[in-house]
Amino acid sequence: MPDRVAPTQPDLDLAVIGNCTWGGLIDRFGRLVWGCLPRFDSDPVFSALLGEEVGEDGVFAVDLLNLVDSEQAYVRNTAILRTVLRDSAGGAVEIRDFAPRFRNHGRMFRPTMLVRRIRPLAGEPRIRIVLRPRCNYGADLPTTTRGSNHVRFITSDVTLRATTDAPISFLMDATPFVLQRPVELVLGPDESFASALGLTVNEFEDRTRDEWMEWTRALSLPAEWQDAVIRAAIALKLCSFEDTGAVVAALTTSIPEAAGTGRNWDYRYCWLRDAYFVIHALNRLGATKTMEGYLGYLTDLVAGADGRLQPVYGIGLESALPERTDTALAGYRGMGPVRVGNQAYEHIQNDVYGSVVLASTQAFFDRRLLHPGTDRLFEMLERVGDLAVKCWNEPDAGLWEYRNRSQVHTFTTVMCWAACDRLARIAAHLGRRADAGRWRVQAEQIRKQVLERAWSEELGSFTVAFGNQATDASLLLLAELGFVSADDPRFVGTLGVIERDLRKGNHLMRYVDADDFGVPQNSFNICTFWYIGALARVGRRDEARELFEQMLACRNSAGFLSEDLDTRSGELWGNFPQTYSMVGLINVAMLLSRSWDEVF
Numbered sequence: 001m002p003d004r005v006a007p008t009q010p011d012l013d014l015a016v017i018g019n020c021t022w023g024g025l026i027d028r029f030g031r032l033v034w035g036c037l038p039r040f041d042s043d044p045v046f047s048a049l050l051g052e053e054v055g056e057d058g059v060f061a062v063d064l065l066n067l068v069d070s071e072q073a074y075v076r077n078t079a080i081l082r083t084v085l086r087d088s089a090g091g092a093v094e095i096r097d098f099a100p101r102f103r104n105h106g107r108m109f110r111p112t113m114l115v116r117r118i119r120p121l122a123g124e125p126r127i128r129i130v131l132r133p134r135c136n137y138g139a140d141l142p143t144t145t146r147g148s149n150h151v152r153f154i155t156s157d158v159t160l161r162a163t164t165d166a167p168i169s170f171l172m173d174a175t176p177f178v179l180q181r182p183v184e185l186v187l188g189p190d191e192s193f194a195s196a197l198g199l200t201v202n203e204f205e206d207r208t209r210d211e212w213m214e215w216t217r218a219l220s221l222p223a224e225w226q227d228a229v230i231r232a233a234i235a236l237k238l239c240s241f242e243d244t245g246a247v248v249a250a251l252t253t254s255i256p257e258a259a260g261t262g263r264n265w266d267y268r269y270c271w272l273r274d275a276y277f278v279i280h281a282l283n284r285l286g287a288t289k290t291m292e293g294y295l296g297y298l299t300d301l302v303a304g305a306d307g308r309l310q311p312v313y314g315i316g317l318e319s320a321l322p323e324r325t326d327t328a329l330a331g332y333r334g335m336g337p338v339r340v341g342n343q344a345y346e347h348i349q350n351d352v353y354g355s356v357v358l359a360s361t362q363a364f365f366d367r368r369l370l371h372p373g374t375d376r377l378f379e380m381l382e383r384v385g386d387l388a389v390k391c392w393n394e395p396d397a398g399l400w401e402y403r404n405r406s407q408v409h410t411f412t413t414v415m416c417w418a419a420c421d422r423l424a425r426i427a428a429h430l431g432r433r434a435d436a437g438r439w440r441v442q443a444e445q446i447r448k449q450v451l452e453r454a455w456s457e458e459l460g461s462f463t464v465a466f467g468n469q470a471t472d473a474s475l476l477l478l479a480e481l482g483f484v485s486a487d488d489p490r491f492v493g494t495l496g497v498i499e500r501d502l503r504k505g506n507h508l509m510r511y512v513d514a515d516d517f518g519v520p521q522n523s524f525n526i527c528t529f530w531y532i533g534a535l536a537r538v539g540r541r542d543e544a545r546e547l548f549e550q551m552l553a554c555r556n557s558a559g560f561l562s563e564d565l566d567t568r569s570g571e572l573w574g575n576f577p578q579t580y581s582m583v584g585l586i587n588v589a590m591l592l593s594r595s596w597d598e599v600f
Contacts, residue, residue, distance in 0.1 A: 006031070006067060008053040009333060012572040015072060015081050015558035016235060016251070019101035019110040019208075020242040023251045025049060025576070028072050028557060030083040030095045032060035038112040038158050040241055040248050041268040041315055045133040045142075045153075045160070050254060052334035056174070058138055060187070061130040062095050062118055065176060072558065078212035079234055080205065084121065091123030093179060102207035108242060112158075113188030115201055120179045128176040129185070131162055137340065139328035146172060149197075152190060159190040165197055220286035222593030228552055229589050231559035232582040233285055236278050239579050244300075245293035246270040246315035247278045250563070250575035254331060254338045257564045257574045258521035264331065266342045267563075267575040269321060270297070271312045273399060274579055276355040281583040283362050284590055292371055295363060298356055302380050308387060309356065311349035311401070312342060321345040347397040348406070353388035354415025357381050361422045364429055378426055382435070385423045389442050392416035393449070398465075399474055403516045407465040410454040411474035414483050417446040421482070447483070455490060461497035462490065464511070471497050472511040473527035476534045486537035495534050503531070505567045506550050522564040522573055525551070529584025536591050548588050561585070 006029040014025040014033070024035035024046065033054055035046040044050070047058035064085040072083045080098040096117040101110045118127070135142050135155035142153040142160075150163045151171060162171065164185040170177050171185075184201045186193075193200055215237070216230050240247045253266035279291045300317055301309065314321055323341040331338050360381055364373035392413050395406035424439035453466040464472045475494050479486040486492075502509045507523035508531045528551055535544040554570060555561055561581035563574025 006054075006070075008055065010049050010051065010054050012255070012562050012576050013556045013558070014049075014560070014576060015074070016238055016560060016577055017079055017081055017097050017099050017114070018238040018251075019079075019099035019113075020108075020238065020240050021110045022099065022112050023238055024097075024099070024114060025251065026081060026083070026097055027054070028083070029067070029070050030062050030072075030085060030097075032097075032114070033058075034252060035060075035114070036251075036268065037160065039243075039315065040239075040251060043135055043137060043155065043157050044253075045135060045155070045158070047134060047138045047329055049252070050138070050329040050332055050338055052330045056130050056132050058134045059130060059132055060114075060116075062093065062116070063128045063130060064091070064093050065126040065128070074231070074558070075209060076213075077216040077230055078209050079238060080209055080212070085125075087123070087125055089123055091125035092121035093125045093127060094119050094121050096205070098205060098208050100204040100208050102204075102211040104207075110242065111188055113186060115204060116185040116187075117182065117201060117205070118179065118185065119182035125179050126176050127179050128174045129166065129171050130174045131171060131187070133160065137326040137328050137338065139326075144172075150192075160187055161190045162187045163193060163197060215287070218286060220284075222589050223596045223599040224593040225552070225589045228555070228559060229285070229586055232585045233282065233287065235560055235577045235582045236282055236579055236586075237287070237290065239278070239577070240290050240293070241270075241315040242293060244316055245295070245297035246313070246317075247275040247290070247294060247579065248315060249274045249580070250578050252575045253340065254336070255562065255573065255575045256332060256335050258566070259333075259573070260335055261517060261521065262337065263517050264335070264337055264339055265575065266321075266323070266339050267578075268315075269312050269342060269345075270315055271344075272298075272301075272309065272352045272359075273311065273349070273355045276359040277583045278579050279359045281586040283366075285586065288362070288366060288369060291359070291362065292369065295360055295377070298360065299377075299380060302356070302384060308348075308391070309352045309384070310345050311347055311352050311397075312344050319345065343403065344397075344401050347401060347403075348391075348394070349398065349401065349412070350388070350391045350394060350396045351399055351409075351412040351415035353384050353391075354418040356384045357388075357419040357422050358415075361426060364426045373426070375430060375432075378423075378430060378432075378435075381423060381426070385419050385439065385442075388416035388419040389446075392446050400472070400510060400515070405516075407468060408453075409465045409474075410450060410462055411464075411472075411477065413446060413450050413454070413466075414478060414481060417443055417450065417483060418481050420446060450483070459497055460493040462494045470511070470513055471501055473498060473502055473508055473524065473530055474510075476527070476530040479537050480530075480533065486534075491534075492538055495538060499531065502527070506547055507565055507567050521566075523567050525554075525561050525563060525565055525578065525581040526584045528565075529581070529588050532588050533584075533591055536588070541592065544588075545592055548592055551585070551588075 250267035254264040257263035398409040420443035427436035563578040
């Protein structure tokens, strides 16, 4: 084995590549340690992230012998990743990774494909290419066949072809060799190339770079923190499944929320709540096309709904997501279980109706859209509003998805109010006076009940649920949703109680009471961003800016956040990259940034 400094224990210092069809995670030493193919929720062909160590199974690595150092960065404003490895003798290698994505023949070309370009930078670097996919969640090896310039990996779900101009024997056997010239390697569909490999790869990289740079150039950025916002926006885009318009909560499954807790969940699905926050953040940046795709996804869901909407669906509109435990993979750092599917699809979470309406509202008011909201869309949303009216006062699992308890959650009820409130505004905009009046009455009735039943004079705060004196971080959204104004004494009082009970150092817990798995240990990144936003809204901007800078420092080296944070060590935990967390970064940056006029 070559001498290496690359750690064998996995961590979340990972970069993200993808093309809105599939996504992969690459560690800072250029190892692809996670990748589900052919789409986000498929079998992880590369699953080393969910092992006790990053070895040679479930990985695609370019190992530099006698490795001593590495550095990594994206090509500016793109999802093209550049990793540089250096050895002890002065040799250096560059790896460029990307998934092709560009407009071709009037539509987006986004194959299930990874392009790896390897070239020597200095000295005589000696490398070996380790391409070891697995299948059936790590249980099996694919069947392998060899061609003159390619290797085929055959699983029950997908057949992949690795095409290269490196010696096939070296690829098959992970044989070390001196990298004397650039090497191209394309892992993708089982199809031959119509033109020379090098020419094709050059074209794919140029067009992919141009596509991403055009996309970022159209963003309406804040004057400050632009690089952080761009990287967060690209992360959100990479978590959108353009084939159907769905948005996944994260690219991974079973990264624990905290070490050894069993809080391991599969986030490779579309939560209607999470997707709303993603759409809202991208809309604020002017990237409205994701919303248009998501509206098509919602239309299909609502058309097929049988009496209610689930909180989560599959990215291909699947309604059943049965949860199981898979035993072939040990779990992240050996901390199982590894779960596939998510029981939350069976939950009653009534805030989803507000999420659907809120995600759709801008379509009726934004004059830039190619397909603005119509009376037909409004009538579809009225069906969603009717469900909100029917269930706002019913117990549910809440946005934190309690598995063994239910109550009338304040956040849920406020989201049902938001559904009615926005429908009233949309109806008025469309000139539908009677509908506007009807929805306004419904909204006021729900609002009155929240003010009466979720307010505690004793605490001087809104409470987590009707008849429950506890608090939780979701109440920080009451001002952002427009339910109360930020200068309302009731919101200011709620903020005070939350920071007293939930703040842990510079971070915020979502709640502190024991749930189905005990007392939460790590802070929840989106809640910290909600807290920072609330501070800004009540006029505590200097404090908010300081906390925001500290949260930016919590990102990994590639600029991403996971779901949770150990407040003692600063280590990231939870599924990755977490769209919720990246949404929080964007929203707070937009809220706190100085204006362009103030900057120059």
